[in-house]
Amino acid sequence: MTGLRRSLLRILALMRKELLVILKDPRSRAVLLAPPVVQCLVFGYAATYDLNQVTYALVDQDRSVVSREFVSRFDGSGIFERVATVNRVEDAAPLLLAGDVVLVVAIGPGFMRDIAAGGQGAVQVIADGRNSNTAGIAQGYVAAIATAFGADVQRLLGRSGAAVQVVSRAWYNPSLETRWHMIPSLIGAITMLMTMMLAAMSVAREREEGTFDQLLVAPFRPTEIMIGKAVPSMLVGLVQASLILLVALLWFRIPFAGSYLVLYTGLMLFLAAAIGIGLFLSSLAKNMQQAMILTFLLLMPFMLLSGLMAPTENMPAALRWFTMVNPLNYAITITRRVYLEGAGYDVLLPDMLALGAIAAVTLPVAAWFFRNRLA
Amino acid sequence: MTGAARRTAALIRKETWQLLRDPSSIAIGIVMPLAMLLLFGYGLDLDVKNVPVAIVMEETSADAQGAASGFDLSNYFDAVHVKTMAEAETLLLDRTVRAIVRIPPDFARDVQNEQAEIQVIVHGADANTARISLGYARGAVAAWMAREAVRGRALAVAPVSVQGRMWFNEANESTYFLVPGLIVLVMTLIGALLTALVVAREWERGTFEALFVTPVRSAELLLGKTVPYFVLGMIGLALSVIGSLVLFGVPFRGSALVLAGVSVLYLLVALGIGLVISSATKSQFLASQAAMMISFLPAMMLSGFMFDIRSMPWVIQMITYVFPARYFVSLLQTIFLAGNVWSVILPNAAVLAGMAAVLIALSVRLTRKRLA
C-alpha cells in the first residue's frame, strides 16, 4: 500500500514538473493557447466550401423581356455578381481564362420563343473547372435560380408546374453550412496537432538535454514516467479543446446538441491515443529533430485521411484501413456527432473503444521503449 | 572572383553531402512529396460518388418504380430499398446512408395531375456532400422524366433547361486541381521548412562559428546553403508533375518552360522565407514551429489549393494576399488545366518575383558573420 502511495507521489512530482516546464515560460504559454484560437478562427472561415460570391459574365443573345427578367434574378440573388456583358461566348472566354469570372451564363437566341411555345428555353452555363468543386456549386446555384424562375413563369402563364418536383430537407444543418461541419472537427484536428508535438518533443528533449538519464536513475518506473508525461499533455489538450469549443459556441454560434460529458469522455480517450502515439515516436527518436520529423510525417496522413477535408467513404480500401488506426478519424466522428446530432454513448461506443485500444497499445509500448531503446 | 566561385562550390559540395547523408532531409525532400502525392491523389477525393441512399417507396406503381430506377441507375448513388420511413431514418441516423429518398403514396396519381413530389432528406452534417447529393437527386429524377419523354409520354417539364459545361476539367475530377496544387506544399516543405531547419542547425551546433573566421563571405554562405535545396525542390517538382500526369492523368495544357519558370520564382520565395526564419530564430525547434505557422499551414489552408479563396470572407481573403502560396496555386491550376494564360501568369509571377527579391535581400541582411 505504501508502495502505491510512494508511486503516486512520484507521479505527482513528475506531473508538476512537466506542467512547470510547459507553462513557466510566458512564450511557451502563448504558443500553446493563442494558436488554437487563431487557427480555429482562420480555418473556421477559410476552410469552407460554401460559395457566397459568384462572378459571372453574361451573354444574352435573346435580349427579350423574358431573358432580362431571368437575368435580373441573378443580379437580385445577392450571390451572383455580373462582371461583364458581352455579345458572344467567345468574347467571354478570356474573362473565364483570366479568372475574372467563375461562370459564363449564355442565354441562347429564341429563349423567349421556346418558353412561350411550351418548350424549354436553353441556358448554357460554362464554369471554370480549375476548381471543379467551386464550379459545381456555382452551377448548382444557377440550376436553383432556373428552377425557381421556371415555376414563376409557369404560374404566370397559367400552366401547372413540372410533373415531378424534388423537395428537400437537410437534417442537423438546415441551411447546409460547411462551417457547421468543419468547426467541430477542428476541436480534434487542432488539439491533435499540438498535443502530439508536445508529447513527441517531451521525451526527445529530455534525451537531448541529458535529463532523461537523470529520471531513469531516479526511482521512477517506466509506467510512472509515462503517466507523468501523458497527463500534463492531456490537460493542455483539454484546455485547448475547451477554447476551441468556446469559439465554436460563442463566436460561430453553432448550437451544441449533445452532452458535454460524452464529448469530454471522447476527447480524453482521443488525447490519450494521440499522446500515446506522440510518446511512442518520442521514445524512438534520437533527438528533437528526428522526433519532429517523425511526428510531422505521421500527422500529414492523419489529417488528410480523417474525414476532416473529404469524406473517408470515397477512399480506396488500403487507405480506409489506415483510417482504422487514425485516432483523428474517430475523434472527428465523435465531435461532429455529439456536437451536431447529440449522439450518446450507445452510438459512439465503437469509436470510443477504438480510441481506447490505440491508447492501450501505444502508451505501454512507449513506456517499454523508455528503458529499452535500441542503442 | 575565382576565389569566391571556388568557395561557393566547396560549400555547395559540402551541403550536398550532408543532404544526401541525412535521412531526415530525404524524408522531407523525397518521401514526403511522394507520400502526399499518393495520399492526395487517391485518398482525398472531393467528388461525391456512390452516395449511399435509402429509398422508401410508399407506393409500388410503375411511376414510383421508374422514379426510383433513376437512383438505382445513377453512378452517383448506391441505393438500398427499405420498407418504412422509420427504418430509413435509423439508417440515416447511424450514417449508413447519407440521404433518404421518399416516394410518397399517390405518387402516380399526382404525376398525372402534374403535382407529384419526391422527398429527399439529406444528412446536413457534411454540408458539401449534402448539397452536391441534392443536385444529383434532381438529376436522377430528370433522367427518369427524359426516359419517359423518349417513350412518348409528355410529362410537363421545367421551362428553363440549364446545360452545364465545365471548362478545363470536363470530367469534373477534383484530382485535377488537387494534385497540381500539391506542388505548392512540396515546394513549401523543401524550400521553407527544410532550409529553415538546416540553417538553424548550423547556428545551434556552432558550426558557423569556425566557418565565419575564414575568407568566406556571407553571400557565399547563403548561396552554398540554398543551391542544393533549390535542386532538391526542382526534383520534388519533377516528381510531382510526373506523378500527376502518369498516375492521375491530369491534363497539362500550358508549357513546361513556363511551369518551371514560375516554380523557380516560388522556390526562391520559399527559400527566402526559410532563410529569414532560421536567421531570426537560430533554433531548430522555433524555426520548425515558425515555418509551420507562416508557410506550411497557409499554403495548405489559405492558398486556394483546397478551399477556394473566393468562398472566404473578405477579411480572410485579404490575409491570403500576404502569403505567396495563393499566387503560386493560381499559376499552377492555370498552367495545368487552362494553358499559358498570360493574363493570369504575368501578374502572379510578378508578385512572386517581388516577394523573392525582398526576402532574399532581407536574408542577406540578416546573415552577417556575427555572433549575437
Place this chain on the structure above:
Amino acid sequence: MPGDSAAGAVVAVRDLRKTFQRETGETVTALDGIGFAVAPGTLAALIGPDGAGKTTLIRLLCGLMLPDDGEVEVLGQNVSAAPQEVQNVVGYMPQKFGLYEDLSVQENLDLYADLHGVTRDERAAIYPRLMEMTQLGRFRQRLAGKLSGGMKQKLGLACTLVRTPRLLLLDEPTVGVDPLSRRELWEIVTTLIEEDGLSVLVSTSYLDEAERCDHCVVLHEGRMLAEGAPGTITAKAEGCSYIAAPPEGMPARSLQARLFATPGVVDAVPEAGKVRVVRATRENRAPIGIEGKEVTLKPVPARFEDGFMTVFAAVAGDSARNTLDLRAAEEGSAEVAVEVRDLVRTFGDFTAVDRIGFQVRRGEIYGLLGPNGAGKSTTFRMLCGLLPASAGTLHVAGADLRTSRAEARERLGYVAQKFSLYGDLSVDDNLRFFASAYGLRGRRRRERIAWAKDQFDLAPLATLPSRQLPGGFKQRLAMAAALLHEPQILFLDEATSGADPLARREFWGRITALAESGVTVIVTTHFMEEAEYCDRIIIMDAGRALAEGTPAEVRARAGGTAATMEDAFIAIVEKARQAGARGAA
C-alpha cells in the same frame, strides 16, 4: 600608434570593454578595461575561471563580435573596421569546433582548404604533414561524428591549419580531452611555433598548459588580474609553498580538505600521498594544527599553479571556500558497496567494456580513469542501470539496478557529465522536483532543500532559471540535487570537466566530506591529478583494465620515472598499447 609598446605585436588590445544584455534586461559586463599585446612568434595564454571573459575576448579578436569600447588590432588591422581582412589570415578554433559530423575527415579538411583557397599543390604538401601530426591518416574516410573527443579536437585543429595562418587563436582546445590526446595536441602546437614561427593565443583552464606559454594573461570576471611570463606569476608564490605529510591513519585528501579550510592557507592539493600547501605569507614555517595534531611543513619551490592561486586568493578571498562540516573519518569499513565481476558490454561486434572487475568498499572514493573511448562511461552507465550489461555480474548496494525494483535506485545519486537538470526551471523547482522524485516529503523535504541551498550557497539564486546560472553554480546545483536524498553511493561522471581550478578544489572538498561521512563515491575524470583524491583507481583503455590499486601503487606500476599521476597514466596506457600492437603483429 607610435611609441606604443604594442608596436609590431600580432595582437594589440587597448581599453577593451564589452557588455551583454541579458534576456531579463540586466547588463552583464563581460570584459572591462582589458589591454595587452602578444609578440610575434610567441605562445600566449588567457587563463581564468569560468565566466572570466576568455571566449568573448577571443571572439572579439576574430571580429565575430564588436567591442563596446576600446581598440582591437590583429596583425596590424583594426578588427572592427576590417573584420574580413582579419578573418582571411587568422586561424580560429572555437571551444566547440563546428565539425560537420556527417562529413568524413577528408571532406571536412577539403572544405576548409577550399574556403581558404589552398591550391592542389599546396594540399599535396600540407595534407601529409597534417595527417602525420594528428595521426588521423587511418581515419580519413571516417565520419567526423564517429571520432572520439580527442580526435575531433585534432581534426578541428587540422582544419584551421590547412594553410599556415599568421595567428592561431585556440579557445579551450583541450576541454574534455584525455591526457594522451591533450599531450598530442600540444605537440602539434609547439611544433608549429618552433618550425613555422607561428603566433598562438590560447585560452585554457589547465594551469600546466599555461605554464608552457611565453606570456600569460590572467582574467577574472572580465578584468585582468595579472600579466607576464609564467615565471613572474610563479614568483608571486615564491617562499609560500610547502609539502605536508598527513598524520598516521589520515588520508592525504582529509588533510588537504582541512588545510584548505584553514585561514591563511591559499591552496592545498594532494600530491603523491602528501599535501602541497601554499600559504598567504612568505617564509611562514610555523606548523599548522589540525585536529589537535601538529602538521609540519617542508618548504618546496613554488610552481605556476601556486602563483596562480595566490593571485586569485587576493581577489576571491575565502568566499569560494566550502563550508562543509568535516567529521572525523569513520573507521574503514569492510562492507562492499559496489562489486563488478567480468563485466562485458558489446555494441554489435565492438566490445566497449571487456571483462572489467572491481570492488568498492563503503566510504571509499573510487576513480575510473582512461582516455576518451576507453569504456569508462559505458561502465558507468551499466553501474547506474542505464544500460544493460552483455555479460558479467554487478551489484550496487546489493542490487543490480537494471533489474531491481525502482526503490533500489533511491540509494544512489548521479551527477551526469554535462549539466542535466531542467534548464527552464528555477533552482527551487529543480530541488523540489528531485526531492519528491526520491520520495522526500513534508518537513523532511523542506529541511533537506534548505540544507542543500545553504550548503551550496544557492539561496541567493533560488528563483533563477537554472540555465542562467553561472557555470560553477550549475555544477553545485547538480550536486545538491544528487545529495538531497542522502544517497549511500554517489556516481560522478566527469563532473569537473571544463571546471576551473578553484571550482575543482571546492568540488573535491565536498567529495572528501561525503566520503568521510560514509558515502561511497565513484568518479570518472580526465584530470589525472584528481586521482590523488581517490582511495583507489582503475585505469582503463580499449575496454580493458590496465591497472588497479591505490594511486601510489599505480604510480609504482608505471615505474619510478613518473613524476606526476598524469605521467604515470600516460606511461601505463602507452605501454599497454605497444604491447597490444606487438601482440597483434
